[in-house]
Amino acid sequence: MSKFEQQLNQQLHDLAKEKAPQRDLWRGIELGIEHQHDTGTVPQNRHRRLAAVAASVALVVSLSWYGIQQTSVPATDHPTGQALVKALSNQHEQQKQALLVQYTDAPAMTENWEAQLAELDEAASAIKAALKEDPNNGALLRMLQQVHQQQITLIERVHAPQWQQI
Amino acid sequence: METTHRSVVDAQDTFTMAREQALIEAAQAGDKQAYRQLYDRYVGRVHALSYRLTADQGLAEDATQEVFIQLWRKLDNYNAKSKFSTWLHSVTANITVSYMRKQRGWVHRMFNIEGSAAEHHTAEGSAGDVDLEAYIVRLPERARMVFVLHAIEGYRHEEIANMLNMAVGSSKAQFHRAKHLLKEWMGYTDE
Numbered sequence: 001m002s003k004f005e006q007q008l009n010q011q012l013h014d015l016a017k018e019k020a021p022q023r024d025l026w027r028g029i030e031l032g033i034e035h036q037h038d039t040g041t042v043p044q045n046r047h048r049r050l051a052a053v054a055a056s057v058a059l060v061v062s063l064s065w066y067g068i069q070q071t072s073v074p075a076t077d078h079p080t081g082q083a084l085v086k087a088l089s090n091q092h093e094q095q096k097q098a099l100l101v102q103y104t105d106a107p108a109m110t111e112n113w114e115a116q117l118a119e120l121d122e123a124a125s126a127i128k129a130a131l132k133e134d135p136n137n138g139a140l141l142r143m144l145q146q147v148h149q150q151q152i153t154l155i156e157r158v159h160a161p162q163w164q165q166i
Numbered sequence: 167m168e169t170t171h172r173s174v175v176d177a178q179d180t181f182t183m184a185r186e187q188a189l190i191e192a193a194q195a196g197d198k199q200a201y202r203q204l205y206d207r208y209v210g211r212v213h214a215l216s217y218r219l220t221a222d223q224g225l226a227e228d229a230t231q232e233v234f235i236q237l238w239r240k241l242d243n244y245n246a247k248s249k250f251s252t253w254l255h256s257v258t259a260n261i262t263v264s265y266m267r268k269q270r271g272w273v274h275r276m277f278n279i280e281g282s283a284a285e286h287h288t289a290e291g292s293a294g295d296v297d298l299e300a301y302i303v304r305l306p307e308r309a310r311m312v313f314v315l316h317a318i319e320g321y322r323h324e325e326i327a328n329m330l331n332m333a334v335g336s337s338k339a340q341f342h343r344a345k346h347l348l349k350e351w352m353g354y355t356d357e
Contacts, residue, residue, distance in 0.1 A: 008298075011298040016299070033201075138225075
């Protein structure tokens with residue numbers, strides 16, 4: 001065995017077994033676990049147009065975020081994360097309002113869809129509150145996007161013509 | 167004296183394992199406090215592995231969260247035939263690799279990035295002064311992942327090839343590449 005191999009083996013043996021994360025991860029994990037329980041009651045998206053819109057939005061937001069991260073030298077990460085949350089929320093609100101206007105006169109397939117929408121609003125608010133304290137938490141950002149997507153899916157689904165629901 | 171010391175250590179190990187098993191069973195039954203204790207006990211290990219695989223602090227922390235979110239659902243699959251830490255390392259490696267694929271896939275495809283450009287850095291170390299952790303995160307992505315999984319986590323190349331969706335020969339080649347770079351960075355240029 002060469003000197004290099006000996007030293008490498010020794011260094012591998014001495015490597016630290018643990019490395020603590022720099023931020024508190026538990027809060028996001030707890031929300032993620034609760035979200036797993038909640039998602040079972042929310043209809044899943046299977047609408048091609050919506051999926052395409054969601055993918056486009058995600059791509060634009062991701063590209064913008066990636067660009068910002070590459071070009072800026074932030075003293076703190078908070079402004080970038082908060083800007084992303086704000087951008088996501090604004091885009092979602094515009095999309096949601098546009099759909100609600102579009103379906104103003106369309107009959108809804110279920111009676112309690114507005115209550116479901118309000119529950120999802122509450123979930124989004126809780127996630128945004130958590131993001132205020134931890135703006136760059138990727139798991140929370142993904143959860144927020146999922147809740148937004150569930151709202152869009154809900155609106156589309158309850159207002160879709162009957163022939164599309166067969 | 168030696169025998170007495172060993173008995174005390176064995177008793178402590180048995181107690182620790184029994185305590186851990188109780189936490190696992192409580193978490194499997196839905197006890198979040200017990201799960202929190204398991205998290206506190208293992209977050210350092212999970213994050214260390216995620217960090218070595220991703221070489222990115224933020225990505226490693228996100229992956230660690232993802233591991234513990236998915237682990238809550240997967241806990242029922244743990245059957246106590248193997249050590250919990252061994253099973254957890256396996257779950258962590260798989261989820262982190264999958265997470266990296268999801269998070270970075272499109273960026274890599276779009277910009278044709280193969281990990282970091284660290285390979286082109288000049289060697290800074292000498293044979294007597296080595297920070298292996300720092301060198302590992304400087305390795306190019308595929309070489310780093312293979313090195314971490316094979317040299318640190320003890321996976322066979324066949325398992326790594328399956329996990330990383332590459333040929334067995336590629337896994338061996340990437341491991342060789344990683345060792346070659348480490349050797350150079352550690353100042354062993356003349357052997």
